Amino acid sequence: MTTSDADVPAERVRAAVSERFGTQLAFPAETHGLEKLVEIVEHRSHRSYTNAPIAPELLRLLFACALSAPSKSDLQQADIVHVADRDKVEAITKLIPDMPWISKAPVLLIFCGNNRRIRQIGEWRGKPFANDHLDHFMNSAVDAGIVMTTFIRAAEAVGLGACPISAIRNCPHEVSRLLELPDWVFPVAALTVGFPDHSGHITLRLPLDVTVHENRYDESRAKENIERYDRRRHETQPYRKQRHVKRYGQSEFYGWSEDKARQYSVPERADFGAFIQAKGFRLD
Amino acid sequence: MTTSDADVPAERVRAAVSERFGTQLAFPAETHGLEKLVEIVEHRSHRSYTNAPIAPELLRLLFACALSAPSKSDLQQADIVHVADRDKVEAITKLIPDMPWISKAPVLLIFCGNNRRIRQIGEWRGKPFANDHLDHFMNSAVDAGIVMTTFIRAAEAVGLGACPISAIRNCPHEVSRLLELPDWVFPVAALTVGFPDHSGHITLRLPLDVTVHENRYDESRAKENIERYDRRRHETQPYRKQRHVKRYGQSEFYGWSEDKARQYSVPERADFGAFIQAKGFRLD
Numbered sequence: 001m002t003t004s005d006a007d008v009p010a011e012r013v014r015a016a017v018s019e020r021f022g023t024q025l026a027f028p029a030e031t032h033g034l035e036k037l038v039e040i041v042e043h044r045s046h047r048s049y050t051n052a053p054i055a056p057e058l059l060r061l062l063f064a065c066a067l068s069a070p071s072k073s074d075l076q077q078a079d080i081v082h083v084a085d086r087d088k089v090e091a092i093t094k095l096i097p098d099m100p101w102i103s104k105a106p107v108l109l110i111f112c113g114n115n116r117r118i119r120q121i122g123e124w125r126g127k128p129f130a131n132d133h134l135d136h137f138m139n140s141a142v143d144a145g146i147v148m149t150t151f152i153r154a155a156e157a158v159g160l161g162a163c164p165i166s167a168i169r170n171c172p173h174e175v176s177r178l179l180e181l182p183d184w185v186f187p188v189a190a191l192t193v194g195f196p197d198h199s200g201h202i203t204l205r206l207p208l209d210v211t212v213h214e215n216r217y218d219e220s221r222a223k224e225n226i227e228r229y230d231r232r233r234h235e236t237q238p239y240r241k242q243r244h245v246k247r248y249g250q251s252e253f254y255g256w257s258e259d260k261a262r263q264y265s266v267p268e269r270a271d272f273g274a275f276i277q278a279k280g281f282r283l284d
Numbered sequence: 285m286t287t288s289d290a291d292v293p294a295e296r297v298r299a300a301v302s303e304r305f306g307t308q309l310a311f312p313a314e315t316h317g318l319e320k321l322v323e324i325v326e327h328r329s330h331r332s333y334t335n336a337p338i339a340p341e342l343l344r345l346l347f348a349c350a351l352s353a354p355s356k357s358d359l360q361q362a363d364i365v366h367v368a369d370r371d372k373v374e375a376i377t378k379l380i381p382d383m384p385w386i387s388k389a390p391v392l393l394i395f396c397g398n399n400r401r402i403r404q405i406g407e408w409r410g411k412p413f414a415n416d417h418l419d420h421f422m423n424s425a426v427d428a429g430i431v432m433t434t435f436i437r438a439a440e441a442v443g444l445g446a447c448p449i450s451a452i453r454n455c456p457h458e459v460s461r462l463l464e465l466p467d468w469v470f471p472v473a474a475l476t477v478g479f480p481d482h483s484g485h486i487t488l489r490l491p492l493d494v495t496v497h498e499n500r501y502d503e504s505r506a507k508e509n510i511e512r513y514d515r516r517r518h519e520t521q522p523y524r525k526q527r528h529v530k531r532y533g534q535s536e537f538y539g540w541s542e543d544k545a546r547q548y549s550v551p552e553r554a555d556f557g558a559f560i561q562a563k564g565f566r567l568d
Contacts, residue, residue: 017348025348027341036441040349040434057311063496064301064309065324067489069433072450075544076490081497088499117494117506118548124507125545127532134557134567135453141422142429142472149353149433150324157320166356169419180500188426205351206360210401212347213365215372216464222401223408248411260359261409264402273418273568283418283567284557 009034016041020205022232039156044202046161047101049194054107058158066151075118077140078147081110081179088178092190095171102165105192110168110175111148113140115281116184132282144188151191161196164189170268172275183280204233204256230255293318300325304489306516323440328486330445331385333478338391342442349438353430359402361424362431365394365463372462376474379455386449389476394452394459395432397424399565400468416566428472435475445480448473454552456559467564488517488540514539 010029017025020041031037063080071077083089086103093103102108115136122129152162168175168190175187205211210225233239233256242254243262251258277283294313301309304325315321347364355361367373370387377387386392399420406413436446452459452474459471489495494509517523517540526538527546535542561567 013345016352017345020352021348023348025341025345027345028339031342031345031442033442037345037349037438040438040441041352043352043354045354055312057309058315060492060496061297061301061309061311061315061321063492064305064307065321067492067495068300068304068325068327070327070329070436070448071487071489072448073544073547074487074540076495079495079497079501081499081501083499085499112501114495116503117510118544120503120506121510121541122545122549124510125542127545127549129548130551131548131554133551133554134560135553138422138425138472138556139450141426145426145429146433149430152354153437154321154324157317157324159316164354164356166423179497182501182503185501188422203355203358205355208344208347208351211351211360211363211398212344213363213463215365215367215369217363217365217396217466217469219400219404219466222404226401226405226408256358257405258409260357260402261406261411263357264413264415265406265411267414267417269419270415270417272422276418277568284561 009038012038013041016202020202021208022204022229023208042202043156044161044200045163046194046196046200047105047163047192048197049105049161049192050197052106052195054160054193054195059107062151062154062158065154066147069146069150071146072139072143075139075143077114077118078144079112079114079185080147080151081112083108083110083179091178092168092175095174096165096167099165099167102190102192105163106194107192109151109191109193110179111144111151111188111191112181112185113137113144113188114185115140116182119184134283137276137281137283140186141188148189148191155193159195160193161200162191162193164191169272172272176275176279181279186276186279201237204229204237226257227255230257293322296322297325300486304486305492306488306513307492326486327440328445328484329447330478330480330484331389331447331476332481333389333445333476334481336390336479338444338477338479343391346435346438346442350431350435353434355430356423356427359423359427361398361402362428363396363398363469364431364435365396365465367392367394367463375462376452376459379458380449380451383449383451386474386476390478391476393435393475393477394463395428395435395472395475396465396469397421397428397472398469399424400466403468418567421560421565421567424470425472432473432475439477443479444477445484446475446477448475453556456556460559460563465563470560470563485521488513488521510541511539514541
């Protein structure tokens with residue numbers, strides 16, 4: 001192997017980190033496993049796919065990979081619903097008018113939190129369930145997120161692309177009825193999967209100084225770091241469309257913080273808690 | 285490359301899936317990327333490490349990898365606190381008496397949900413925050429889980445091992461005080477990281493027929509499948525210690541469902557919801 005060959009993964013990692021975080025990282029070029037880190041730092045979501053189908057055996061293998069992920073206390077509170085019925089795919093797509101591309105994906109999955117099994121097990125084994133509180137809702141939601149993340153990783157390893165869709169929670173009752181989700185089972189996110197038809201792009205991220213802390217939470221420079229990030233977004237990945245223009249007008253400078261501040265100045269999923277409570281959870 | 289070389293990843297994937305799920309999967313041995321799936325299906329947690337330290341530059345690179353993960357609506361609601369101060373590591377270890385090995389890990393991280401930034405951004409940009417409800421708590425918790433999962437993947441890629449510790453939520457007030465977590469920032473899980481000093485083992489998982497559904501949630505065969513799983517656990521990875529023996533006695537047959545039913549027959553983290561509310565969240 002020549003020196004320049006050996007340098008390739010290090011260069012790619014450096015370039016991706018620099019593009020994403022606006023930071024130059026120093027690390028030894030001979031770091032073991034660097035070629036695997038390339039895939040992680042170059043991660044991109046894909047919402048546009050070729051027509052190539054995904055073989056059922058491959059999909060099942062990816063489910064096994066996903067469910068090999070760590071699970072809180074070995075509780076295994078994440079379930080996957082594969083929406084194979086095209087009528088159901090269309091019905092779900094219609095529930096999310098902003099995302100008509102959902103129905104074009106070869107595969108649509110719904111990752112669910114499942115706090116039902118642990119309750120059933122208690123019944124079957126003649127034990128009370130003494131944990132009707134927030135932590136159990138959170139455990140199952142986080143487990144579903146961990147399994148979905150691992151599914152995406154496995155899918156990317158075989159050349160597929162994916163896009164997580166939390167907007168499925170805009171209409172939880174309807175999704176729940178369509179998929180016949182019983183009490184204590186709830187959708188966390190949908191995922192579209194297929195062979196990508198273009199290369200996608202790296203989403204810029206907040207500087208590491210904002211999100212990584214040593215020994216104590218430190219936000220002393222958060223505002224200036226976020227302003228710097230706003231400028232970087234505006235210069236390199238400008239937003240194509242501004243939100244809520246009727247209310248706030250067109251901003252000449254429109255960075256990440258302006259976009260997010262506008263987005264959450266309007267209620268979104270204010271009724272999700274009521275849905276979760278209707279599924280039987282206690283949230284105190 | 286000989287045929288038997290080419291078969292190796294396929295054989296390893298088959299063996300790991302068979303061990304973990306008790307299932308034989310059929311998939312083409314020439315599946316692209318199979319060597320990467322090996323690492324996913326062979327995943328194991330590590331809680332015992334050599335004394336070898338982790339270089340600060342490598343750790344920073346792993347943070348960048350972790351924070352390259354997908355983020356709900358680009359909101360970036362996950363933060364990482366690196367507990368480098370050994371006094372703080374000791375203090376956290378003392379809070380979790382069952383896990384004295386925590387302080388032996390070269391690195392201890394706390395993955396936090398952060399719903400504070402989006403609120404600050406609103407203030408800075410002169411916008412109201414109109415989303416004081418459950419979905420925002422869930423978003424930040426799940427984002428933290430996704431970032432932690434991606435950190436574990438990156439750590440494993442460079443030869444490290446890790447173990448997630450949700451027990452950090454047994455004492456959220458104390459952890460929050462130690463790390464100076466402000467309102468709307470909360471610990472989701474801790475993670476110990478280091479170079480593993482043994483190979484670890486594959487944790488058995490529920491059959492895919494229990495956790496993967498097509499078109500609709502189906503639990504018609506859940507009970508018999510879980511009984512089968514219980515027998516598999518009992519035969520191949522028997523529990524070394526039974527829980528709550530004073531209350532339930534020693535069971536001759538002690539499978540996964542008996543262990544989990546016993547575990548959650550006793551309240552655990554019943555006060556976590558009060559902690560989250562004290563951090564400023566509304567949970568309805």
